[in-house]
Amino acid sequence: MPKGQFNDLLWFLAVAEERSFTRAAAKLGIAQSTLSHTIKRLETQMGIRLLTRTTRNVVPTEAGERLRQTLAPRVEEIEAEIALLTELRDKPAGTIRITLSDHALQSYVWPKLRPVLLEYPAIKLELNIDNGFRNIVEEGFDAGVRLGESVEKDMIAVRIGPDWRLVAVASPGYLKMHPAPGHPEELIGHNCINHRHLRAGGLYAWEFEKDGQDLRVRVDGQLAFNSSHAMIDAALNGYGIAYIPEDTVVQHIAAGDLVQILDDWSPFFAGYFIYYPSRRQNLPAFRVIVDALRYAG
Incomplete structure (x- = not known):
């Protein structure tokens, strides 16, 4: 490999992953013109086009994508090994x-990690809120958090919380105008606050269970959100029935601002787990995060 070509490959990887010379240049801290010239030189040296440039974005060619898939995991392994050197420091970083x-x-997650960041100021934490399922390896995440039933088998998984359940709630004002359903199937006639969930392929079908009978109900209503906090606000303001994690509304129920319905139909779900590839577990900063989140039972 000619001297300096390794850096050229790293710069190519940045462009291929960002799919933009502008974003990649900003990420690398170099001029866009320098980056463009370097990629052209790399393509000339290799004798093959690696990127297809359009007016809107940059897309790897077949050869470029193959090179990206070859480089990405190896660069990640090098970065992980370098990160292990932080063990020589006083505190993880x-x-x-x-x-x-x-x-x-x-x-x-956040309640447990707040004190950790104060104790370890050299640890930087990026928490990406997404109610869909992400490929943490391909998308550059160190870990993900999911319900236990949804964690891939090839990942290491550590429980971070107890089992919990969703509960159906509505405001007293809404129930005064619309009598509470006695059975999940009666939700069809109600204005329900939907939850858009990528795993469900769109709107989440509400899951119920009683006496061994599992039931899924696809509800309809005026509103749909991908945030439970917005759903709670809508329910509090009388927009309909919401199906919400119980711990997020227990205070509203106790205060009488929300009324719980269909309680005997609300099943428990396996609690949350943090999951990650095996190579992450040896990183000092990552071990601090996992240990802080670990559920003691």
């Missing part, structure tokens, strides 16, 4: 990226 839902963040 580095950036940890985690993808998770808003409920997992607010109820389990």
